[in-house]
Structures are given as C-alpha cells and as structure tokens.
Amino acid sequence: MSEKAQILSGAGSLGRLNGLLRKEFAQIARDPSSIAIAFLLPAMLLLIFGYGVSLDAKNVPLALVVEKPGAAAASFTASFMHSPYFRPRRFLTIEKAERAMAAREVEGIVWLRADFTRRLAAGGAPIGVIVNGVDANDARLIEGYLQQISAGWITARAEDRGMPAPMPIRVQPRVWFNPSLRSRNTLVPGLIAIIMTLSGALLTAMVIAREWERGTMEALMVTRVSIHEILLAKLIPYFTLGMGGMAASVAMAVWLFGVPLHGSLLLLAAASALFLLAALGMGLLISSFARNQFVAGQIAIIATFLPAFILSGFLFNIDSMPAPIQAITYLIAARYFVAILQTVFLAGDLWSVILPNMAALALMALLFLGAARLLARKRLD
Amino acid sequence: MSGATSEVPAILLDRVGKSFAAGGQSVAALEDFCARVAKGSVTGLIGPDGAGKTTLMRLIAGLLRLDRGRIEVLGIDVAKEPLRVQAAIGYMPQHFGLYEDLTVRENLDLYADLQGLAQADRPERYAELLHMTGLGPFGRRLAGRLSGGMKQKLGLACTLVRAPRLLLLDEPTVGVDPVSRRELWAIVDSLVRSEGMTVLLSTAYLDEAERCGAVLLMHQGRLIGQGAPADFTRPMAERSFRVTAPGVGKRRLQERLARIPGVLDALIQGSHVRIVSESVAAPSLAALGPGFETALISPSPARFEDGFVALLKKGGRTAPPESAPPLPQERSKRPPAPSRNLIVVDHVRRRFGSFYAVDDVSFTVEKGEVFGLLGANGAGKSTTFRMLCGLLPPSSGSLRVAGYDLRRAAAAARARIGYMAQKFSLYGDLSVNENLRFFASAYGLYGARRRARIAAARAEFELGPYARASSRDLPLGYKQRLALACALMHQPDILFLDEPTSGVDPLARREFWRRINALAESGVTILVTTHFMEEAEYCDRLVIMAHGRVLAEGASEDIKARFQSAERPEPTMEDAFVGLIERDERERVAA
Numbered sequence: 001m002s003e004k005a006q007i008l009s010g011a012g013s014l015g016r017l018n019g020l021l022r023k024e025f026a027q028i029a030r031d032p033s034s035i036a037i038a039f040l041l042p043a044m045l046l047l048i049f050g051y052g053v054s055l056d057a058k059n060v061p062l063a064l065v066v067e068k069p070g071a072a073a074a075s076f077t078a079s080f081m082h083s084p085y086f087r088p089r090r091f092l093t094i095e096k097a098e099r100a101m102a103a104r105e106v107e108g109i110v111w112l113r114a115d116f117t118r119r120l121a122a123g124g125a126p127i128g129v130i131v132n133g134v135d136a137n138d139a140r141l142i143e144g145y146l147q148q149i150s151a152g153w154i155t156a157r158a159e160d161r162g163m164p165a166p167m168p169i170r171v172q173p174r175v176w177f178n179p180s181l182r183s184r185n186t187l188v189p190g191l192i193a194i195i196m197t198l199s200g201a202l203l204t205a206m207v208i209a210r211e212w213e214r215g216t217m218e219a220l221m222v223t224r225v226s227i228h229e230i231l232l233a234k235l236i237p238y239f240t241l242g243m244g245g246m247a248a249s250v251a252m253a254v255w256l257f258g259v260p261l262h263g264s265l266l267l268l269a270a271a272s273a274l275f276l277l278a279a280l281g282m283g284l285l286i287s288s289f290a291r292n293q294f295v296a297g298q299i300a301i302i303a304t305f306l307p308a309f310i311l312s313g314f315l316f317n318i319d320s321m322p323a324p325i326q327a328i329t330y331l332i333a334a335r336y337f338v339a340i341l342q343t344v345f346l347a348g349d350l351w352s353v354i355l356p357n358m359a360a361l362a363l364m365a366l367l368f369l370g371a372a373r374l375l376a377r378k379r380l381d
Numbered sequence: 382m383s384g385a386t387s388e389v390p391a392i393l394l395d396r397v398g399k400s401f402a403a404g405g406q407s408v409a410a411l412e413d414f415c416a417r418v419a420k421g422s423v424t425g426l427i428g429p430d431g432a433g434k435t436t437l438m439r440l441i442a443g444l445l446r447l448d449r450g451r452i453e454v455l456g457i458d459v460a461k462e463p464l465r466v467q468a469a470i471g472y473m474p475q476h477f478g479l480y481e482d483l484t485v486r487e488n489l490d491l492y493a494d495l496q497g498l499a500q501a502d503r504p505e506r507y508a509e510l511l512h513m514t515g516l517g518p519f520g521r522r523l524a525g526r527l528s529g530g531m532k533q534k535l536g537l538a539c540t541l542v543r544a545p546r547l548l549l550l551d552e553p554t555v556g557v558d559p560v561s562r563r564e565l566w567a568i569v570d571s572l573v574r575s576e577g578m579t580v581l582l583s584t585a586y587l588d589e590a591e592r593c594g595a596v597l598l599m600h601q602g603r604l605i606g607q608g609a610p611a612d613f614t615r616p617m618a619e620r621s622f623r624v625t626a627p628g629v630g631k632r633r634l635q636e637r638l639a640r641i642p643g644v645l646d647a648l649i650q651g652s653h654v655r656i657v658s659e660s661v662a663a664p665s666l667a668a669l670g671p672g673f674e675t676a677l678i679s680p681s682p683a684r685f686e687d688g689f690v691a692l693l694k695k696g697g698r699t700a701p702p703e704s705a706p707p708l709p710q711e712r713s714k715r716p717p718a719p720s721r722n723l724i725v726v727d728h729v730r731r732r733f734g735s736f737y738a739v740d741d742v743s744f745t746v747e748k749g750e751v752f753g754l755l756g757a758n759g760a761g762k763s764t765t766f767r768m769l770c771g772l773l774p775p776s777s778g779s780l781r782v783a784g785y786d787l788r789r790a791a792a793a794a795r796a797r798i799g800y801m802a803q804k805f806s807l808y809g810d811l812s813v814n815e816n817l818r819f820f821a822s823a824y825g826l827y828g829a830r831r832r833a834r835i836a837a838a839r840a841e842f843e844l845g846p847y848a849r850a851s852s853r854d855l856p857l858g859y860k861q862r863l864a865l866a867c868a869l870m871h872q873p874d875i876l877f878l879d880e881p882t883s884g885v886d887p888l889a890r891r892e893f894w895r896r897i898n899a900l901a902e903s904g905v906t907i908l909v910t911t912h913f914m915e916e917a918e919y920c921d922r923l924v925i926m927a928h929g930r931v932l933a934e935g936a937s938e939d940i941k942a943r944f945q946s947a948e949r950p951e952p953t954m955e956d957a958f959v960g961l962i963e964r965d966e967r968e969r970v971a972a
Binding site for chain 1: 401496
C-alpha cells in the first residue's frame with residue numbers, strides 16, 4: 001500500500017505539476033503559436049473590427065439635384081455641404097442621380113424641383129428624398145440625418161426672418177454614458193469579450209490537440225500523472241497568457257480607440273479572470289473530443305466565437321430577439337462579460353449590473369471546467 | 382511488494398477481447414487472446430500491421446477499456462487499478478511523444494518529475510541513461526533536431542528514467558536505420574541482463590524474432606503461435622534450400638519454382654532463389670521442366686519467417702487466391718536496347734533551408750530493371766521520389782525520366798509513370814469500382830478504353846468480390862492491390878513504389894512481389910523505396926542512402942560481398958548497411 005500512498009501523496013503530485021508547468025512555459029517561450037493566439041490574434045481582430053465595424057453613418061455620398069438654382073435652394077444645399085454626415089455631389093437631372101444610386105455611387109438623393117422657391121413662398125415646398133434601402137440600418141440612419149438637417153434649415157430660416165419656428169415641440173435629448181454617441185465606445189468593449197472567447201477557447205483546445213497529434217499525450221498518460229495535474233498544467237499557463245492578452249486588449253481600447261474607462265481596473269481584472277476561466281474551460285471541453293488541431297480550431301470558432309458574436313448582445317440587442325433565442329443567450333458566457341465590460345468602461349462600477357453578471361460568469365466557469373473534468377479520461381477510448 | 386513469487390508472470394492475458402466501432406459495425410481487434418509473459422526476458426510481440434499489437438500494448442498499459450477477459454500486470458488487475466500498473470511500468474508508444482521544442486535534458490527532467498525521481502538521484506541516473514543511449518554530447522540539443530534513431534533512444538531513456546519493472550515497447554525499431562536498430566537492441570538486452578527488467582516489444586520485422594527470448598506471434602487479432610524463436614524454426618530445419626540456374630532469369634526461375642509441387646515458398650534472394658520445402662526432402666528439380674537443366678540446389682539455414690509462412694499457409698488464413706498472374710512468355714523480349722537508361726539522376730541536390738535532404742545523388746535505372754532505394758526514415762528517399770515524379774524541383778542537378786527533363790517536361794514524364802504512394806492514396810469513402818473509375822478518368826481514359834482497362838484491372842487483381850466495398854474497409858492486402866491497380870490504370874512503362882509492403886503480412890508481401898516481378902518481366906521499369914533490408918534482395922540493383930547521400934550502388938550480392946570477412950562469410954544486407962554507415966561516419970570524422 002505504500003506504493004499507492006506514494007502515488008497519491010501531495011509532494012509527488014506537486015513535483016509532477018511543477019515538471020508539467022516548466023515544460024508548458026518552455027514550450028510557450030519556444031513555439032510562437034500560443035503567443036500568437038494570446039496576443040497577436042486579439043490585437044489583429046481588435047484592429048480589424050475596431051476600425052472596420054462602425055454603426056455610425058459618416059461621409060455618406062449623397063446626390064443633390066437642384067433643377068433650378070435660386071437663393072433658397074442655395075442656402076438649403078449649403079447646409080448639407082457643412083454636415084459631417086454627408087459628402088454631397090451635385091447632379092443636374094434626377095435621371096443622372098438615379099443612375100448614380102443604382103451604381104451605388106451615392107446612398108441617397110435629395111431632389112429640389114424647379115418650382116421649389118415658388119412653392120416655398122406659398123408655404124409648402126415638397127423636397128424629394130430617396131434613400132437606398134439595400135442596407136436597412138444605414139437607410140434609417142441616413143433618413144434621420146436628412147430630416148434633422150432639413151428641420152434645422154427650416155428653423156434657422158424662420159429665425160432669420162423673425163418668425164416663430166413652425167415646430168410645436170422641441171426635443172432636448174441627453175445621452176447618458178456615451179454622450180458623443182460614438183458606436184466605437186460600445187463596440188470595442190463588447191469586441192474584447194468576443195475576442196477573448198475565441199482566444200481563450202483556442203489556447204487550451206489547440207495545445208491539447210497538439211499533444212494528441214504529436215503522441216505526447218499517450219506517453220504522458222502512462223506515467224503516474226493524474227488527470228487533475230494534466231488539466232491544471234494546461235489551465236495555469238494559458239490563464240496567465242490569456243490575462244496578458246486581455247490586458248493588452250484593454251490598453252488598445254483605451255489608448256488606441258480612445259474608449260473611456262470609468263470603472264476600476266481591479267473589477268475589470270476580476271471579471272476578466274472569471275470569464276477567462278469559462279473560456280479556457282470551453283477549450284478544455286473541446287479538447288476532450290477533438291484530437292487534432294484543425295478540428296479543435298474549427299470547433300472553437302463555430303461553437304464559441306460565432307454564438308458569442310451573434311448572441312452576446314454586443315452587436316444585436318438581446319431584448320429585440322424572439323423569446324426562444326433570448327433563452328439561448330443565457331448559455332453564452334460572453335453575454336455576461338459584454339454586459340460587464342460595457343458597464344465598467346462606460347458607466348463605472350455599477351454593482352447592480354456587475355454582481356449578477358459576475359455570479360453568472362462564475363457559474364459558467366464552474367460548468368465548463370466541471371464538464372471538462374468529467375469528460376477527461378486517462379484512457380484512449 | 383516483495384511478496385511476488387516467481388510463478389506470477391509479468392503479464393497474464395486471459396481470453397482478452399477488444400472491439401472497435403467502425404462504420405456502424407463492431408470490428409474485433411483482439412479475440413480470445415491468452416498468453417503469459419515470463420519475468421526477466423524479452424518477449425517479442427510479432428505480427429503484421431493490423432494484427433492488433435498496438436491495441437494489446439495499450440490494453441496492458443491500461444489506456445483502453447477491456448471488452449472481455451482479464452489482464453494482470455505484475456499481479457495487478459489492470460482494469461481495476463490502472464494507476465498502480467502505470468506506476469510500475471514503462472511504456473513507449475509507437476510515436477513516442479517527445480516534446481520536440483524541449484532539449485534532450487529538459488525532456489529527461491520532465492519525465493523525472495512525472496515519475497517522481499528524487500533530485501538527489503538524478504545526476505547518477507541521467508549519466509547512466511545518457512551513456513547507455515550515447516546521447517551524452519547532445520544534452521542541450523532540441524529533441525526535434527535529433528535523427529530518427531536518436532529520438533527513439535531518447536524516448537527510451539525517458540521511459541527508463543525510473544527503472545520500471547516491466548517495459549512495453551511498441552514498434553521501437555520501425556523505420557530506424559540498422560545501426561540505431563542494433564543499438565536499441567543492445568540497450569534492451571542489457572536492461573534485461575543487468576537490471577532484470579521484463580520487456581515486451583512489438584515489431585513487424587520478422588528478423589527481430591530471433592533476438593527475443595520468447596515470441597508471441599499474432600495475426601488478425603489472434604495468437605497463432607507462442608514459444609521460443611527456435612520452436613518456430615526447428616520444424617523448418619533442413620527444409621530450406623537455395624537454387625540457382627545459370628543462364629536463366631532469376632524471376633523466371635522463382636516463378637517456376639513456386640509452382641512445382643512440394644514447394645511451400647520461393648523467394649528471390651539476390652542472385653539466387655530461396656525455397657522452403659513442404660517436407661524435409663528437397664523437391665525434385667526435374668519438375669522444373671525443360672529450360673532449367675542448369676538448376677543447382679544446396680541447403681540453406683532455416684529462418685523465423687519460414688515458420689511464420691508455414692503457420693499462415695497451414696492455418697485457416699483468409700488466403701488470397703494462389704493464382705499469381707501468369708508470367709508473360711518470352712514474347713516481350715524486345716532487343717536489349719544498348720544501355721537504355723530510362724531514369725537518369727545526375728548530381729541532384731535538394732535543399733530545405735540550410736539542410737540538404739538530398740545531397741549530390743546520382744544513379745541510373747535501365748529499362749526493365751527493378752531498382753531499389755534502401756534507407757532509414759529521413760535518408761532522403763521520399764524527397765528523391767518526389768523530384769522524380771516532378772512534384773518537387775531539385776535545387777541543382779538534373780533528372781530525366783523516359784528521356785524527358787523533369788524541369789521542363791514534368792507533365793510528359795508523368796504520363797509515363799505509375800505511382801503508388803506510401804499508405805496507398807486511395808479514396809476511403811469510395812468503393813473499389815469508384816476508385817478505379819476515378820483514377821481511370823484522372824489518367825485521361827474514357828469510353829470503351831476506360832471500361833476495358835477497369836474490367837481488366839478488376840480481373841487481374843481479383844477485386845471482383847470487393848467491387849462495391851468501400852476501400853477503407855478492405856483488408857490491407859486488398860488495399861495494396863487496389864492501389865497498384867490504380868497506379869497501372871494507364872499502362873505506364875515506369876512504376877514508382879514508395880514503401881509498398883511495409884507492415885503487410887509475409888504472404889501478402891510475396892503475392893505483391895509476384896505481381897511486380899511479372900510486370901518487370903514484361904518490360905516495365907520499377908523503382909521502389911524501402912527500409913526493409915529483405916525487400917532490397919528482390920531488386921536487380923539498388924542504392925543505399927543515408928543522410929541524403931548514396932553510400933553504395935550495385936547488385937545486392939556485390940554490395941554484400943564487400944563486407945565478407947572470416948567471421949562473416951555470408952553477410953546479410955543489414956551487415957552491409959551497418960558497415961557502410963560506420964565507414965561513412967569514420968570518413969566524415971576524418972574529413
């Protein structure tokens with residue numbers, strides 16, 4: 001029995017874990033692939049999505065058709081010239097403008113007919129507005145901007161003439177937490193959650209699949225090492241690496257994208273740690289059935305990255321999803337992390353939002369790590 | 382734990398059974414396997430690929446769940462206490478997991494940590510292991526930068542960090558150069574002798590059986606024989622002969638010998654044919670008939686393989702029909718074009734980064750020759766092959782196949798070449814028929830000609846019964862036939878075979894070579910790579926390659942003759958190979 005006692009003794013276990021950890025860190029230092037996943041991949045995705053994905057419409061090419069120039073028409077079109085939202089181009093006839101829109105050279109048309117000045121004086125001049133509806137979201141934005149600009153012009157013109165503005169009410173909007181309404185401010189924190197989902201799952205799934213591929217896992221299995229030790233020896237190094245990647249992403253968000261960080265760093269770190277455990281747990285779970293790197297990578301992308309992208313509320317509002325799909329989003333760890341990140345970055349340490357989401361993250365981490373432990377066997381079949 | 386009595390075997394296998402699910406049905410990998418492995422000896426687990434050797438090793442190591450029966454290792458039930466078994470044994474899987482980006486020393490450290498070897502004991506044990514494996518000077522080298530043989534030795538050192546009582550080695554010598562192979566065996570022998578270790582070693586090389594204390598002979602998941610190696614060769618004593626017939630082609634002689642009654646086995650060995658008789662009496666050469674009057678017969682010592690072949694032919698093996706294609710009569714004896722060199726490799730080098738995989742290789746192959754490239758894994762055989770197929774351009778030098786320069790007319794050259802890749806590149810999901818149809822269209826055959834060629838291939842290779850089976854589920858021997866049928870679809874006059882018979886059983890290998898010989902007789906030029914010393918004997922001429930260079934070129938008996946000495950009057954191909962490598966190493970040290 002002394003043999004058994006020795007196998008299970010803590011000292012031997014610590015020695016084995018130490019050996020495995022030393023090996024793992026030496027491999028990380030020599031094989032750049034895990035460093036690439038932890039640092040390069042998040043940086044690249046942040047750059048691509050951070051600069052590429054924007055929900056603001058800016059510099060939209062717009063056709064201005066003025067059939068008969070006049071003072072009123074000139075002052076109307078001038079208000080478009082100075083708008084940051086539009087890049088107007090003049091067309092002489094509506095036909096030419098329509099052709100340009102069909103060719104997607106412009107996204108909208110503003111059409112002042114020949115009788116614009118005359119009917120304006122009469123008290124009701126129609127302005128033709130055509131918006132390209134191929135991209136419904138953009139179309140709605142453009143429509144809104146157009147209305148805003150024309151309303152502004154009408155008010156200014158009325159004030160110039162000392163007349164009361166023809167508007168019964170005035171809305172005075174105030175936007176909280178993101179006063180400049182930069183979509184980047186909400187997108188970038190959400191993106192960090194999505195990116196960390198992918199890099200966390202990839203880190204563990206890929207390195208374990210690599211051990212299967214190279215036959216090192218089979219050799220490990222026949223030593224005294226226990227399954228706990230193998231899992232811990234993967235979790236600890238890649239947790240460290242993942243936190244490094246997270247820190248780099250936050251740094252990029254703040255200094256490169258200029259996203260304000262109102263909450264505390266400590267809280268951010270704690271939430272990230274919980275989330276990373278869940279993501280690494282997903283990777284471990286994947287590795288228990290994917291035994292080559294290609295399959296592991298595919299599964300990590302399809303099973304973690306894509307659902308997080310679509311269902312975490314980072315891009316699409318969860319409240320406007322149908323109920324069954326809303327129910328599914330509760331299973332997506334990124335959902336809770338997106339909520340925490342957006343709150344910590346833009347609002348600050350808002351405990352009523354953060355605490356329930358942290359609790360959910362802790363539960364997810366427990367769930368995935370527990371499942372990974374249950375499925376991991378010291379056997380090949 | 383000192384109470385273990387000597388009666389307890391190191392391994393007890395009691396009606397062991399294991400099945401795997403494959404394509405919706407359960408396939409038995411091991412059936413009713415009973416055996417005992419005695420302590421303090423080397424036991425060889427011998428059998429062709431797919432016999433179930435690795436499955437058995439993994440079951441013994443507690444890595445697979447047992448379906449039926451019981452396994453006891455050192456008196457411990459594996460199914461109940463796998464951890465205790467794993468703590469007591471050392472196991473080296475076939476592809477031993479060395480961490481290639483760790484150094485030799487770091488790999489040892491890792492396994493010392495995992496095996497719980499105390500820090501104080503390490504210097505002494507490391508010194509011992511490094512001395513034994515000859516890895517001493519390479520402590521700081523990355524494992525990934527070691528040669529194949531050195532990697533195997535490092536793998537062995539890692540499993541031995543804490544001397545186990547039982548050592549399981551799964552095909553440790555496959556693809557390793559003969560020098561390293563001998564060194565590995567020397568290490569294993571010394572472990573058994575000086576440390577009293579028990580070793581179970583699996584191998585597909587039949588010539589290794591004779592180095593074992595006891596042998597378990599496996600075939601298709603069953604134990605078909607066990608005992609000392611001599612038990613297998615003894616019944617074959619005085620039943621082996623060598624036959625020569627001056628003035629008659631060796632292939633015609635072999636083909637004829639295989640057909641006379643009383644001959645169990647006939648195999649080309651260099652310039653002569655080695656036969657095994659069904660009884661102690663030598664078969665009468667008169668049965669050879671006219672044209673073979675010059676034939677001479679002399680006795681030859683029995684080998685382990687003879688015993689295996691006899692067992693397979695006797696036992697209820699699902700025998701491939703004994704109907705080798707009849708050799709074409711002398712009809713195709715075209716006038717021997719004066720030195721028609723069909724393949725010319727001239728000072729070819731191929732560099733990958735700073736490493737020359739092929740370094741100044743030259744040889745020529747004449748029409749109708751069977752030419753071999755013999756070498757260990759990593760010797761440069763496959764790179765040479767790829768360049769000859771026009772798949773890889775040489776860094777310098779020139780290659781000509783059938784008169785075409787591969788730099789300029791690779792496609793034209795390829796049309797003349799049939800290529801059978803290692804591990805047979807077939808489409809596993811397609812049926813035999815579909816594979817044949819696909820390769821026929823890939824070679825540009827269509828219409829009546831395509832139908833005729835497919836029908837001919839099906840008949841010639843007797844694939845009819847399997848026509849609708851998906852090629853993944855074919856027995857290894859039939860896969861090999863199908864691959865050959867596909868390679869010959871466009872009737873090429875040059876055939877490239879890359880490791881064609883590694884791991885197939887001896888009967889399937891004989892059958893395959895009968896077909897190859899028939900092709901050679903009909904004028905097809907054949908280039909074959911192999912790491913089997915045995916297979917080199919079937920070639921007319923060969924080159925021996927190591928480290929990307931040619932060490933020797935010529936007929937096998939000429940190469941062997943160079944290493945004849947008083948104590949070795951009949952050197953084997955392996956003796957010659959080892960001699961060549963040693964001489965090459967001396968020259969390199971001197972230079």
